[in-house]
Amino acid sequence: MDDAIPADDVTEGESGPRVGLFVTCLVDLFRPIVGFSAVRLLEWAGCRVEVPGSQTCCGQPAYNSGDRADAADIARQVIAAFEGFDYVVAPSGSCAGMLREHYPALLADDTDWAPRAHHLARRTHELVSFLVDIRGMGGVDGVRYDGAVTYHDSCSGLRELGVKAQPRQLLGTVAGLELHELPGAEICCGFGGTFCVKYPDISNKMVGDKARDIVATGADTMLAGDMGCLLNMAGKLSRDGAEVRVRHVAEVLAGMLDEPPIGQSRRS
Amino acid sequence: MQPTSLAFKDRARDAVTDAQLQRALLNMKPGFQQRRAATVAKLPEFEALRDQARDIKNHTLANLDTYLLRFEERVVANGGQVHWARTGREACEAIAEICRRAGARTVTKGKSMVAEEIGLNDHLEAEGFTPIETDLGEYIIQLRHEAPSHIIAPALHLVKQQIADTFREAHTDLEADRPLSEPRQLTDEARAMLRRSFLSADVGITGANFLVAETGQTVIVTNEGNGDLTQCLPRIHIVISSIEKAVPTLEDCSAILRLLARSATGQEFSAYTTFSTGPKRAEDLDGPDEFHVVLLDNGRSAVLGTEAEDTLRCIRCGACMNHCPVYGSVGGHAYGWVVPGPIGAALDPALIGLDQARHLPNASTFCGRCETVCPMKIPLTKIMRHWRVKEFESGLAPASVRRGLSLWAWAAKRPRLYRFGTRLAMRMLGLLGRRRGRIGWLPLSGGWTRFRDMPAPQGRTFQDQWAAASRQDSGGR
Numbered sequence: 231m232d233d234a235i236p237a238d239d240v241t242e243g244e245s246g247p248r249v250g251l252f253v254t255c256l257v258d259l260f261r262p263i264v265g266f267s268a269v270r271l272l273e274w275a276g277c278r279v280e281v282p283g284s285q286t287c288c289g290q291p292a293y294n295s296g297d298r299a300d301a302a303d304i305a306r307q308v309i310a311a312f313e314g315f316d317y318v319v320a321p322s323g324s325c326a327g328m329l330r331e332h333y334p335a336l337l338a339d340d341t342d343w344a345p346r347a348h349h350l351a352r353r354t355h356e357l358v359s360f361l362v363d364i365r366g367m368g369g370v371d372g373v374r375y376d377g378a379v380t381y382h383d384s385c386s387g388l389r390e391l392g393v394k395a396q397p398r399q400l401l402g403t404v405a406g407l408e409l410h411e412l413p414g415a416e417i418c419c420g421f422g423g424t425f426c427v428k429y430p431d432i433s434n435k436m437v438g439d440k441a442r443d444i445v446a447t448g449a450d451t452m453l454a455g456d457m458g459c460l461l462n463m464a465g466k467l468s469r470d471g472a473e474v475r476v477r478h479v480a481e482v483l484a485g486m487l488d489e490p491p492i493g494q495s496r497r498s
Numbered sequence: 499m500q501p502t503s504l505a506f507k508d509r510a511r512d513a514v515t516d517a518q519l520q521r522a523l524l525n526m527k528p529g530f531q532q533r534r535a536a537t538v539a540k541l542p543e544f545e546a547l548r549d550q551a552r553d554i555k556n557h558t559l560a561n562l563d564t565y566l567l568r569f570e571e572r573v574v575a576n577g578g579q580v581h582w583a584r585t586g587r588e589a590c591e592a593i594a595e596i597c598r599r600a601g602a603r604t605v606t607k608g609k610s611m612v613a614e615e616i617g618l619n620d621h622l623e624a625e626g627f628t629p630i631e632t633d634l635g636e637y638i639i640q641l642r643h644e645a646p647s648h649i650i651a652p653a654l655h656l657v658k659q660q661i662a663d664t665f666r667e668a669h670t671d672l673e674a675d676r677p678l679s680e681p682r683q684l685t686d687e688a689r690a691m692l693r694r695s696f697l698s699a700d701v702g703i704t705g706a707n708f709l710v711a712e713t714g715q716t717v718i719v720t721n722e723g724n725g726d727l728t729q730c731l732p733r734i735h736i737v738i739s740s741i742e743k744a745v746p747t748l749e750d751c752s753a754i755l756r757l758l759a760r761s762a763t764g765q766e767f768s769a770y771t772t773f774s775t776g777p778k779r780a781e782d783l784d785g786p787d788e789f790h791v792v793l794l795d796n797g798r799s800a801v802l803g804t805e806a807e808d809t810l811r812c813i814r815c816g817a818c819m820n821h822c823p824v825y826g827s828v829g830g831h832a833y834g835w836v837v838p839g840p841i842g843a844a845l846d847p848a849l850i851g852l853d854q855a856r857h858l859p860n861a862s863t864f865c866g867r868c869e870t871v872c873p874m875k876i877p878l879t880k881i882m883r884h885w886r887v888k889e890f891e892s893g894l895a896p897a898s899v900r901r902g903l904s905l906w907a908w909a910a911k912r913p914r915l916y917r918f919g920t921r922l923a924m925r926m927l928g929l930l931g932r933r934r935g936r937i938g939w940l941p942l943s944g945g946w947t948r949f950r951d952m953p954a955p956q957g958r959t960f961q962d963q964w965a966a967a968s969r970q971d972s973g974g975r
Binding site: 255424430434490494 | 507510511514823824827828860861862863864865866867869870883885886887888889890891895899903904906907909910911913916917920923924931932933934935936943944945946948949950951952953954955956958959960961963964965
């Protein structure tokens with residue numbers, strides 16, 4: 231795993247670096263509040279944020295299903311859309327990992343696009359690790375969350391990008407927040423993209439175990455940094471009737487709590 | 499062993515609801531993981547050793563012909579014989595022929611996954627010999643006529659009570675009401691039964707963890723001592739090994755040995771590490787009169803130079819399966835072949851064919867935990883992804899998957915259309931789930947909603963809201 235590589239030629243003016251937000255398809259479709267939370271956090275970290283309209287998805291469904299041709303087409307589309315930015319940031323370790331670790335591999339044989347894929351990969355980061363490691367954010371000021379919180383480490387962020395300490399560091403500065411470590415926090419929740427619908431029985435076993443571990447922490451809130459995992463865990467917790475509020479870590483860090491937790495309505 | 503990997507999905511479904519299996523799996527998980535973590539933490543150079551071990555094996559595989567020929571030369575110089583087998587069938591026949599010439603009846607066996615791979619016991623039985631497994635786990639599953647469910651703990655899928663029942667059924671000459679509730683009672687009984695076999699065996703068969711080219715030695719790593727009795731007491735010792743077990747030197751062997759037990763059981767070293775150097779010499783007190791090594795290819799040489807070559811570095815420690823949440827959910831039998839878990843998902847398609855093994859590389863979330871513990875640094879998820887590409891390109895992927903994927907990709911490559919379509923769809927889903935915040939059932943989403951709710955989307959997509967906010971911004975200025 232590469233260490234976080236700051237882009238070598240960022241020309242940061244007085245107005246801060248230009249960041250292209252890779253919203254991710256699941257945030258775009260299911261939970262826009264995570265996108266707005268990311269924008270707020272990036273602005274707190276002194277960035278100018280833009281959101282290219284020509285983005286759709288990072289291409290993982292195709293890439294992980296063995297459809298390299300479609301995955302490569304989508305990768306080229308993403309690269310073209312994000313080429314002009316100092317940094318590209320995604321509120322997801324999985325999608326950031328796709329851009330950073332897998333686009334260069336996917337386009338390695340394409341002489342035109344391979345250098346462009348590397349160029350993008352070098353400047354792409356997962357949101358929370360970007361705030362801490364690249365922007366040097368030490369904490370969030372004036373943010374409050376009254377609750378006992380537990381945190382799940384999503385696999386790609388953890389193992390491809392080394393996202394582990396950064397969210398805990400920032401959460402530690404949220405007033406009123408009490409962190410209960412989740413036993414087995416590094417064990418996969420069973421989402422796995424198309425895995426969860428291709429092998430639903432296994433996925434259910436894994437997320438069932440995870441839901442039990444979450445409930446056992448006694449925390450009233452469960453956070454993670456990837457929408458896929460969050461939808462999976464929230465869906466299981468609510469099916470099991472567990473009273474745990476599930477949110478993306480960015481919502482809590484940005485203090486954007488207007489939306490009800492994932493899988494709950496305004497009344498519940 | 500006949501692969502049954504095509505039934506993976508059905509077996510997995512049965513496995514997750516099998517209470518006894520789940521109890522057995524629950525017993526194994528924390529033990530293996532914690533012991534490995536503790537012993538690795540005590541060895542500062544563990545990471546450096548992983549690199550060294552990877553390099554040793556890569557070098558060996560790049561020069562495999564040289565090292566195998568050198569190994570053969572040394573075995574012969576030590577007074578032993580080498581038999582080359584292209585297929586499992588050839589290996590079985592070579593072994594049966596040695597047993598026939600020796601006039602053997604009882605054949606004891608140490609644990610060997612290669613012997614399981616080639617169905618050696620069935621072959622020997624059909625030829626009129628009586629093979630007896632002497633590793634405790636293998637002994638138990640032999641009595642139960644089962645395949646191993648884990649490469650280092652073949653009976654891992656069983657709980658104590660099942661083993662007691664098996665022993666009562668098999669050992670009919672013992673008192674029917676003897677106590678068998680304690681592990682100690684079970685092992686004592688197995689030991690007493692096996693002692694008879696060790697003494698009566700004409701041929702002993704073991705596997706090999708390593709073949710040392712410079713010395714012609716075969717090496718086994720065990721904890722029960724059964725391997726030593728298997729190879730020392732009978733007149734003939736046969737080693738069955740696949741060709742990728744070769745290492746150039748004793749130095750190389752000991753470097754990898756430092757990783758093996760730590761990764762497997764969390765021991766610093768296993769109880770026994772046994773080096774076999776040919777038959778008994780004039781000055782030796784004991785040992786076999788004949789020493790044979792059967793070198794099995796069975797598809798491995800065809801894996802050299804392919805994208806799956808790195809799987810040939812595997813030293814069969816089992817760390818990947820011990821840490822795999824999928825293996826931990828379904829156990830080894832679901833995989834339907836002798837090597838289960840992540841390494842099976844990467845290796846089995848190469849050895850039994852992708853058409854047979856197509857589920858295995860798909861049944862992974864790519865969580866990557868296996869790669870972080872693999873002592874040989876095998877890029878397991880990369881190889882699984884390679885098989886998915888092969889499957890997709892060769893049309894083996896199910897039509898429904900291909901259709902869904904191509905429709906999605908078609909839309910994802912047309913951002914304007916995608917935005918329009920998703921805006922409508924999310925509005926509808928948002929309305930559908932507005933009251934409860936979640937959706938309990940959706941057409942075509944049974945894989946998800948059978949077990950989980952679908953959290954409802956907020957309703958307006960991010961892109962929709964962002965575009966509206968930007969319009970307002972520029973309008974306000």
